[in-house]
Amino acid sequence: MTIWRPFTQEKVVPSAIKITKGDGLYLYDERGRKYADLISSWWVNLHGHANKEIAAAISEQAKTLEHVIFTAFCHQPAETVVQNLQTVLPKNLDKFFFSDNGSTAVEVALKMAYQFFTNQGITKRKIYLHLEGSYHGDTYGAMSVSGKNSMYHFHFSDFFFDTISVAVPEYYDGVENLEEKEDKIIFDLENQLEQMGDTVCALIVEPLLQGARGMVEYRPEFLEKLVKTVRKFGILVIFDEVMTGFYRTGRFFAMDYLSKMTPDIICLSKGLTGGFLPLSLTVATSRIYNAFLSDDFNDALIHGHSYTANPIACAAACKSFEILTRKETLENIRKIEDIHRTNEVFGTQKRRTLGTVSAFDLPSSEVANQLATKLFEKGIFVRPLGKTIYLIPPYCILPDELRNVYFEINSALREILR
Ligand SMILES: Cc1ncc(COP(=O)(O)O)c(C=O)c1O
Known part of the structure; x- marks a missing residue:
């Protein structure tokens, strides 16, 4: 064995x-x-x-409702998870899609972004922007937005969809000429987008901290400039807070370091259940969500997992949130x-x-x-x-x-x- x-x-x-x-x-x-x-x-x-409190919450939930298909049915633990998060997320991020790990949260976000456009008849936005050296998970979409040179995924790079990699101005104690480096990256990107910005679907980033790359930090000021730049070209913005969420960076979300700037979609997992059970969320704005509403089933987000919004995992998330606050x-x-x-x-x-x-x-x-x-x-x-x-x-x-x-x-x- x-x-x-x-x-x-x-x-x-x-x-x-x-x-x-x-x-x-x-x-x-x-x-x-x-x-x-x-x-x-x-x-x-x-x-x-x-943790005894989370263990007790899980035990209670397991004795009450262990799992149920999350299509026709919903349940209180899932609703409470969403209500809790709504108190800490920007108000405009209020459409919550459950899945069960960080990679699937990212996969869902990438699909949402692309289909947001295709549902409106826009089919040429096929390219994603990502940060150099990023890591967003191990499924094919998530691997693709780590770039073809990713130290984790190079074996599979022939299968990846097209992306543009944006350099990262690393921030650390004693770094020099950072603002210049940041401005140069933004300048180069803007020039590139002038040529083909209307073929780009979304930018995905690990806000402020690239975990698997080696805890590489960059400044909120750079992220703000980056987001402003891509938005000029109608590109959607995805924040992958799978690692940075739940106070890891000292604020509830890393995006809380930005002034008045929120993404179109955010991915959450890892700390969501306090580390007890796999669970994740992809949270989008109404603008994204509304593009999926129609009388045609084919316009829906045709994506789901057997354990979507598992009630036991949700119960762990509710207790973890309570402890966290x-x-x-x-x-x-x-x-x-x-x-x-x-x-x-x-x-x-x-x-x-x-x-x-x-x-x-x-x-x-x-x-x-x-x-x-x-x-x-x-x-x-x-x-x-x-x-x-x-x-x-x-x-x-x-x-x-x-x-x-x-x-x-x-x-x-x-x-x-x-
Ligand atoms: C930023 C980020 N996104 C996505 C993932 C993938 O999460 P999972 O391992 O739960 O699939 C990770 C995992 O380390 C991550 O750090």
């Missing part, structure tokens, strides 16, 4: 460690060893592992950011911090792996992205626990880089 793991070269990576229990920040293996989960288990976990959760989020900003890291480059996420680069991926191994021996789990190490802890982490992580990182780096 073999369990084939994701993103793993099975030939060289040691066999998986069997985890038997989670509790708050920690995971426990079958030998009783504990590991602090500094990457929130692929960025999904918000309130710690095996508590004063103490917000205080913890502020403390995490503060500790990230006040703890220096020895011998590193390109330090960047946004909310609960902090990252830095090491001289090479070998060094990053060495650091990860040393931390692992100390019971701290991180997962390098190339030469980048990042910390994205659950919000329940205590200040001393996070300070200790920095202490261990610095001790290890002093040895490795000596």
Whole structure:
């Protein structure tokens, strides 16, 4: 028997460690060893592992209604998820389409954008704009908008649809001439769009933070300019907040850093259920939604998944939202950011911090792996992205626990880089 793991070269990576229990920040293996989960288990976990309140909500819901086809039927947990989100989303984003993971949320957004035009008889907008090095998931549409050179998806690039890749002006401590770089990118893009802007359907971005690329940060000012530019050409705007949503960046959504600018479509997943169950949402404006209304079934969004809006996952999302909006959760989020900003890291480059996420680069991926191994021996789990190490802890982490992580990182780096 073999369990084939994701993103793993099975030939060289040691066999998986069997985890038997989670509790708050920690995971426990079958030998009783504990590991602090500094990457929130692929960025999904918000309130710690095996959170008792979410577990109880799930249990209650499972005993009441486990699942129901989400076409003729609806249910209270789904309605509450939507009502909750409506209180934190811009008012114009109010059409909620459920699916079950980040990739499908993106897939739905891409389809919505394209069909928005074709339903109006506009068939030449077939190209998508995306940021260089972006990651939006592993299904074909989502892969396509990562670009043909994506380090994750190059095997399949022959099958991708056409895209234009926009350079990213990286922001980090000590960066120079950033505004000039930003303006040059916008200038070049605008020139290109003058030629073929009317063939572009949508721009998709991970707002302010490109996660899988290596927690690459860019400024809200750049995103505002980018959005303004593409809108001149009638191009729709999709924000993929699958990773950045739910206070990861210090605000409820990364787009909350923008002044008076909202996308046409937003994708949410990962933290939506606090990290308990797969669930996602693609949220659109009325303008998008109305283009799908007609007497003809063929104008509908003909897309759906068996577990769409699973009530148990929705119950987890409702409880997670409740915890998220508590004063103490917000205080913890502020403390995490503060500790990230006040703890220096020895011998590193390109330090960047946004909310609960902090990252830095090491001289090479070998060094990053060495650091990860040393931390692992100390019971701290991180997962390098190339030469980048990042910390994205659950919000329940205590200040001393996070300070200790920095202490261990610095001790290890002093040895490795000596
Ligand atoms: C920004 C972003 N979009 C989409 C996805 C895909 O989500 P999933 O892994 O749930 O399919 C990810 C996953 O890391 C992501 O970071």
